[in-house]
Amino acid sequence: GEDVEQSLFLSVREGDSSVINCTYTDSSSTYLYWYKQEPGAGLQLLTYIFSNMDMKQDQRLTVLLNKKDKHLSLRIADTQTGDSAIYFCADLLSGYALNFGKGTSLLVTP
Amino acid sequence: DGGITQSPKYLFRKEGQNVTLSCEQNLNHDAMYWYRQDPGQGLRLIYYSQIVNDFQKGDIAEGYSVSREKKESFPLTVTSAQKNPTAFYLCASSANSGGRQPQHFGDGTRLSIL
Numbered sequence: 001g002e003d004v005e006q007s008l009f010l011s012v013r014e015g016d017s018s019v020i021n022c023t024y025t026d027s028s029s030t031y032l033y034w035y036k037q038e039p040g041a042g043l044q045l046l047t048y049i050f051s052n053m054d055m056k057q058d059q060r061l062t063v064l065l066n067k068k069d070k071h072l073s074l075r076i077a078d079t080q081t082g083d084s085a086i087y088f089c090a091d092l093l094s095g096y097a098l099n100f101g102k103g104t105s106l107l108v109t110p
Numbered sequence: 111d112g113g114i115t116q117s118p119k120y121l122f123r124k125e126g127q128n129v130t131l132s133c134e135q136n137l138n139h140d141a142m143y144w145y146r147q148d149p150g151q152g153l154r155l156i157y158y159s160q161i162v163n164d165f166q167k168g169d170i171a172e173g174y175s176v177s178r179e180k181k182e183s184f185p186l187t188v189t190s191a192q193k194n195p196t197a198f199y200l201c202a203s204s205a206n207s208g209g210r211q212p213q214h215f216g217d218g219t220r221l222s223i224l
Contacts, residue, residue, distance in 0.1 A: 004152070031212070033212060035215075040218075040220075041217055041218065042114075042116075042200055042215040042216050042217040042218045043153075043200065043202075043215040044215070045212050045213070045214060045215075048212050088152060088153075090152075090153075096141070096158055096160065097155050097158070097168065097169075098143075098153070098155070098213060100152030100153045100154075101152050102150065102151055102152045103150075103152060
């Protein structure tokens with residue numbers, strides 16, 4: 001499938017905002033997703049956005065979508081140590097298959 | 111509670127042996143999926159099923175087989191033909207396969223070779 005690219009690591013201080021970025025190449029992507037994975041666990045759906053939207057906010061999470069640049073970001077406000085995990089961006093291809101990036105490891109330091 | 115249950119959590123395979131990973135959901139979802147995750151990698155789709163008694167190959171189906179005899183169950187068999195089976199296997203389900211209903215994941219099964 002087409003590529004979904006993410007930076008591999010991000011380190012922030014507790015209480016700061018985190019911004020995790022993602023770029024995708026398939027202009028036909030209809031939905032874009034953010035998942036969180038803690039060590040040894042499955043993926044937890046955080047939020048998702050339809051491709052005709054620019055922004056979606058859900059409590060501490062804000063998703064921004066720039067469809068022209070094929071750029072998606074996830075902002076976590078007031079980041080806590082419990083937010084330390086791997087975050088995956090994914091887009092939906094062909095109505096069924098999720099195409100995942102390699103994940104961004106977020107480390108939150110006290 | 112509704113959810114997706116994968117078992118076992120850890121599984122060991124001997125050379126030449128087939129092993130089966132279980133995935134059960136009580137969410138009444140039509141679609142189910144199997145993904146493979148390797149260290150430092152994203153997830154890759156092995157097989158998916160949109161409805162009972164029907165399933166399609168994903169990107170890396172070689173060496174794997176599935177069945178979908180019941181709506182709530184989608185077992186994955188890792189056959190001896192899969193030469194590099196060591197990985198973390200994740201099962202997911204969604205109400206339908208159109209994307210409006212997102213995929214939800216189980217807690218995974220870690221498969222290792224003895």
